[in-house]
Amino acid sequence: MPKTFTYEEEGLAYEVTFSEDENGNFSARIEMLEGAMDVNAVYFGDDDYSGESESLRGPLNMNGAGSRLGDETVQWDDAEWVSDPGLGPLDENGEIKESYITEGQTLEVELDIESLDEIDIFGVRATSTTTESGSIKGVSEEDPEFNKVAFFGEADPSTGEGGFAEYVEQESLPDGSDGSFADYANYFEDVVAPEQGVSVSDVDSIGIFEVTPVLDENGNPVLDYENVPQEEIVELFSIDAPEGGFTSAEDMIAAYDEAVEGDALDEYDAASGAELMASFALPPEPEDDGIADASDEDEEDEDEMELA
Secondary structure (H helix, E strand, C coil): CCEEEEEEECCEEEEEEEEECCCCCEEEEEEEEECEEEEEEEEEECCCCCCCCCCCCHHHCCCHHHHEECCEECCCCEEEECCCCCCCCCCCCCCCCCCEEECCCEEEEEECCCCHHHCCEEEEEEECCCCCCCEEEEEEEECCCCCEEEEEECCCCCCCCCCEEEEEEHHHCCCCCCCCHHHHHHHHHHHHHHHHCCCHHHCCEEEEEEEEEEECCCCCECECCCCCECEEEEEEEEEECCCCCCCCHHHHHHHHHHHHHCCCCCCCCHHHHHHCCCEECCCCCCCCCCCCCHHHHHHHHHHHHHHC
8 A cells, every 4th residue: 555745834745655566666756735846865764763874965965854753863764866956957848857846746756665664754855945945854754544534514403404424434435545634535525525415514523533353362353243343443533623614625634734733643653543453352251150160179178188
């Protein structure tokens, strides 16, 4: 499954999608969502920050802001040169260099890796950007993946009508979706809402859930009396609609981003959402029925005989 990373600051935003083709080659597809930049180098690494950090020389380094992710100091496992800084003259077709991308354009960078598991953090060193400083050392981590999101609408208190609860499973999302909140918000607006005769503006709150299968001590699914596999559903956090309601999927995504920038996901382990950590259903301890075990009685008799 592809991995997705996003980065945003005032004047610039991009999304990076990592994928593997049918020949086992890996690449990073950088799409500009807002603004423009000249990509000069990309950095990547796993979530083990020990060891010496890779660094390209001169203006392509990731020193300073490029070595931090929140409060943590990151360690880069590898780096790939993309282009030298500076836009330079136009090419023979009158176009700017390929590494300079603007809103709506993409750049694909091949990566020398053996598995997508090698990438948990991603960095972009870019110049000629539409940010105030004119350059960035962008560091981002993988977007959380969810397997269930619910959209709730309250009923009209005077009539009792209009209430709804629409649960969207990850399996219902279109092909190519990675389970990000944006996937769910867009799917609700484009598919669920029209089918159910509601709109984004009717949504009063959104619940983000993690669903894990319940397994027995042997790792087998626990079934109910109708042979339906049991699941444990935990609400990770919820988002309330602003005053006046949501107007679009973009509004819902913005509210989600604001919640995440706070502490909504501080306790969330992205790996648990992607890999569905199993919870175990252990059989209950047998109750003491007051009847002594026969072997215990035999041992007591033997002890009494020895004392005699």
